[in-house]
Amino acid sequence: MQEVLRSLNRFWPEVVLTVGLLVVVLVDTIRVRGRDVANWLLTMATLAAAFVLTVRLGTQSTGLFEGMLALDPMGIFFKLLLIGSSLLVVGAFRFEGSRELRGLGQGEFYALMLAVTFSNLLLAAANDLAMLYLALEMVSITSYVMVAYLKGDRLSNEASLKYILFGAVSTGAMLYGLSLLYGMTGSTSLPVIRQVLAAGLTDANRLTVYVVALFVFAGFGFKTASVPFHFWCPDVYQGAPTPVTAFLSVAPKAAGFAIMLRFFFGGMAVEGTGAWDLAGTIDWPHVLMLVSVLTMTVGNVAALTQTNMKRLLAYSSIAHAGYIMMGVVALSENGARGMMVYLLAYVFMNLGAFLVVTLVHNQDGTFDLRDYPGLSRRAPLLTVAMAIFLLSLMGIPPLVGFMGKLYVFAAIIEKGSSYWWFAVVGAVNAAIAAFYYARILKTMIIDAGNEEKPAFRLPLADSAWIVLLILGNVVPLFLWRYVETLTRASLSLYAGR
């Protein structure tokens, strides 16, 4: 009882989210005018309150609920990132004027958003195999429902079915791996597993740990859309409503990387032989390196020929998962820090790109790049915004996207000359990516066409959110000292039970 009360005291963000979720559902059942606006305000207020409460947790480091969850600076950083991206999605992707979501219930959408945010927070903090699996499935099941939100739409339903079948098999394989890990170590608690693995394994078990880690990686790979678990990604991103696509491309990916760090750092790394040495002799970095190289290459090469903007951005998000994974490959504190910086930048640049795509669809009803010519004359603000987001995604110096790339590449290069080829592959990939991002800009700015289309009406609220996301891509550079301090302070993981 004492333990539960002590933990609840540090669990307020999650409690607030749960209460907000229940209230939104209740308000939605009352058939009064204005309940949608009320629900929107309620959701924004809940997320903002959760954000503030998470900030107030400070830099504690302790276990919660008998070691089921960990509360530590790294977890708090990811929680802030996750709540922040939910806040941006609920705020910036408005139902008013949306072609896709017109006429659909809003309350349910907000309730699902709060539920998936709650489970994202649990996933970022899970310190026990049971909690890890539970949180991962909670995120997934809520996402399946969100993808199928357009009930009468074939694409949305087909996307959701593909997502659910792929997800169920990946997480099923992961669960099988987790059950074997429990059998070998005799515990479901990540810190205890780490101790048992550190105490040494026989040669036969070493192979099993390797196989188990591969099984478990199926689940993480699915959440972060890494090769070879990326096949669902383009279809789901194309079929889902755009706000959901934008959300899926950012938040569950970040949560997936958070739990990947926690699992390999907190569960499988052996102390004493370097913080990241996995169970003695297993060469885990090289497996991840292969995954990372394949992920960025497959994503970038497939994106070259796409004409559907959502599908193109889906492949681009696969490629970005590859860059972010470079931070895991580095297996160092700087690598983890690079991932954090990259994910922070990625939230602003990717949500921005998806917001522009949504606004063009609201006006013209198209996701096709071939309908984009002439946009620079019809919607100058959107074109400038898109240029900034895409240049940031490319990694062009004065923008945050560059800082993300700088940190992960630096973490790889400092590992020594045997890793340099990997950095070169990353750089070549960034060049390939620059080609298709530049193609979008060329279509919008240089190509002629669509002069006969009606004038582009951009509501004030949408312009305001666009400007906010542009600022998100630029302002952090002027406050870099704070980003630096924040990420450095967020490097510690709670290692006890």
Place this chain on the structure above:
Amino acid sequence: MIGLPHYLTASAALFTLGLLGVLTRRNAVNVLMGIELILNSANLNLVAFSRYGTGNLQGQLFAVFVVVIAAAEVAVALAIVLTLYRLRRTPNLDEADFLRG
């Protein structure tokens, strides 16, 4: 005497059968049955390890959660299969091919 190896063999067989079912079946409902087999193979592992191997109840606790999750997952999956069936008049997966490229 039946011991841990027997359970592990049975669960490995279940996992393989489940995976085969997922890979070879056309009907979405059959694929979901394959997924259930995969989840239950892990459950069998957890309970067997808890009984014979580790001497604690964490595995059985885990298994109970897995049962709940599996039920929730199948509920959502069947709902989506049903909406897709209403739209397409077929439960077959190879005919769900609007999204490609």
